[in-house]
Amino acid sequence: MKELIEAxxxxxxNNDKILCTxxxxxxxxxxxxHGFCYIRQNINNKLYSIGYGRPTGFAIDPxxxxxxxxxxxxxxxxxxxxxxxxxxxxxxxxxxxxxxKINDGNSLVYSAEDVVTLAQNYRVPSIAYTYNDPTIFGExxxxxxxxxxxxxxxxVMVTAGYIDKSARKDxxxxxxxxxxxLKAFSEYFYHKLTFSHLEDILxxxxxxxxxxxxxxEITTLLIPNENDSSEEITQMINWILQNLGDEVPLHFSxxxxxxxxxxxxxxxASTLLxxxxxxxxxxLKYCYTGNIYxxxxxxxxxxxxxxxxxxxxxxxxxxxxxxxxKCYECGExxxxxxx
Numbered sequence: 001m002k003e004l005i006e007a008x009x010x011x012x013x014n015n016d017k018i019l020c021t022x023x024x025x026x027x028x029x030x031x032x033x034h035g036f037c038y039i040r041q042n043i044n045n046k047l048y049s050i051g052y053g054r055p056t057g058f059a060i061d062p063x064x065x066x067x068x069x070x071x072x073x074x075x076x077x078x079x080x081x082x083x084x085x086x087x088x089x090x091x092x093x094x095x096x097x098x099x100x101k102i103n104d105g106n107s108l109v110y111s112a113e114d115v116v117t118l119a120q121n122y123r124v125p126s127i128a129y130t131y132n133d134p135t136i137f138g139e140x141x142x143x144x145x146x147x148x149x150x151x152x153x154x155x156v157m158v159t160a161g162y163i164d165k166s167a168r169k170d171x172x173x174x175x176x177x178x179x180x181x182l183k184a185f186s187e188y189f190y191h192k193l194t195f196s197h198l199e200d201i202l203x204x205x206x207x208x209x210x211x212x213x214x215x216x217e218i219t220t221l222l223i224p225n226e227n228d229s230s231e232e233i234t235q236m237i238n239w240i241l242q243n244l245g246d247e248v249p250l251h252f253s254x255x256x257x258x259x260x261x262x263x264x265x266x267x268x269a270s271t272l273l274x275x276x277x278x279x280x281x282x283x284l285k286y287c288y289t290g291n292i293y294x295x296x297x298x299x300x301x302x303x304x305x306x307x308x309x310x311x312x313x314x315x316x317x318x319x320x321x322x323x324x325x326k327c328y329e330c331g332e333x334x335x336x337x338x339x
Contacts (some may be wrong), residue, residue, distance in 0.1 A: 007040055008139055009167045013260035018042045022167050023135055037136040038084035052080040053138045053257035056117065056133040061064040062315040066128055066158050067251050067290055069179045069216050069300060070336025071297060073310055074317035079120045081131030082140070083107065086138055087160050088195035089183070089256060091264070112143035119153050126176075130158035138171040140161075145174035162196050168200065168204065170313045171291045177186075179251075180205055184220070184227035185236035193226065202239070211245045215337055216244070219251040219290070222267050222275060233275045237282045246285050247335040252276055254291035279330040286335065302334065309334065 009022040020027045020035050027035035028044040034066050039051030058080045063072060066079075078219060085092075110118070129147055134157055136140050145155035155180040163171065172178075183194060190198040208216050218240070222228040238285075241246060254267040254276045271287040276297055279287040285303040294313060300310035306330040311318040323326045323339050 002051065004043065004048045005052040006137060007047040007049040007171065010040075012045065015039050016045070018047050020047060021164055022138060023163050023195065025086055025162075028181045036088075037086040039082060039136055040091075040314065047197065049137060049139045050167075051109055052140045052149045053082060053109060054082055055080045055110050056083055056107050056131070056178075057081075057116070060124060061128070062120055062317075063126065063156075064166055064312060064315040066130065066156060066179050066315065067219060067253075067288070068156065068177060068179055068215075068217055069251075069288055069298075069310070069312075069313075070217065070286065070334070070338075071156070072098075072125065072337055072339060073153075073300075073322075074320055075126065075339075076122075076124045077126040077128045078115075078122060078124045079128040079130050080115070081129070081134070082137045083132065084136055085095060085132045086136050087133065088194075090193050091221070093221070093256070097258065101158055112140065112147055116147045116151055122245065124153075126154040126156055128156040128158055131157075133162070135159055135163045135171065138167060139275050141171055141175075149176075151172045160196070161208075163200075163204060165207070166201070168207065172208070172212065172214060175214055177217075178208055179217045179219055180208070181218070182218050182220050185232050185239065186227070189227050202243070206243055208300050209248065214263050217249040217251065219253055220275075221255050222264055222271055223255045224267055224271070226264075228267070228271050228275070230274065230278060233278050234282065236271065237284060239281050248284075248285050249288065249291050249335075250279055250284060251284040252279075252286045253289070256291070267291075267293060300334070302330060305330040306331040 010020050013019050018029045034041045041050050061079045063075050087176050101280045129141050148155050154176040157175050158177045161180040178243045245309045256266045257264050276287045289297040298312040309322050310320045325338050
């Protein structure tokens with residue numbers, strides 16, 4: 001059994017409980033109890049990060065699977081997560097991990113140094129904190145990403161963005177890129193289907209884009225009759241344009257029935273293509289579809305001359321004609337990070 005690591009971002013309360021201040025849920029946790037996320041526990045009136053050093057598994061993925069299409073496209077990334085989550089999405093596509101609890105039977109023991117060494121051994125240039133939401137193992141993220149940066153390895157957060165304003169400055173200190181789920185553009189959806197709040201996610205998006213140097217991309221999982229109306233998508237796109245600009249890549253991804261929404265039909269490809277068309281018509285430069293096979297909507301085009309620059313089939317890059325970060329045809333700068 002590994003040594004327990006005391007958590008950051010908590011304070012005692014007047015009723016002999018602990019207030020966790022890592023995310024806007026602000027759990028009040030009694031002796032022996034866990035927070036909503038399952039992996040932050042009150043032990044002898046101190047909060048411990050019991051998910052620290054306890055990944056549930058690793059994989060080497062294409063970076064496009066995160067999805068990140070403008071952050072070293074075609075490269076590989078070491079992906080891992082722990083158990084638990086600080087959201088309660090009824091449609092969770094990774095619920096076997098996000099709703100699990102840490103125990104000796106379903107997790108590994110890896111120090112921060114071990115994770116970086118694993119990335120070095122597989123010669124991958126980046127590490128992704130993913131599968132469940134890395135916010136909840138923020139202490140582990142900080143330690144890994146700090147060592148990774150010293151070793152020249154990039155760090156990527158794949159997250160719902162539900163994090164306290166103060167804590168995120170610590171958690172994201174050594175992060176190079178993030179894909180944030182903007183799950184919908186209505187408070188009703190967030191409250192009823194995720195047990196969180198839209199405004200907190202919008203605030204995180206603005207902070208990443210406007211107050212850090214972190215490369216940002218956004219993913220929205222479109223669920224039939226829940227968040228896929230043209231009106232809501234148009235409102236979301238206009239908010240992105242007004243608050244984040246026209247260069248943030250947006251990914252519309254297809255839902256498949258899972259967890260507590262198994263009776264829902266899967267998202268038709270036409271819904272994703274319609275949403276993408278709205279985004280491009282409204283003025284977003286880069287928009288993609290995911291969880292369907294459609295090479296034209298997964299290709300990166302020059303926003304000026306419309307030349308095909310980066311071709312993709314599922315998560316594989318089939319060609320890349322970006323030269324020195326620019327369109328090979330007209331010289332237009334392409335937003336992102338490229339080899």
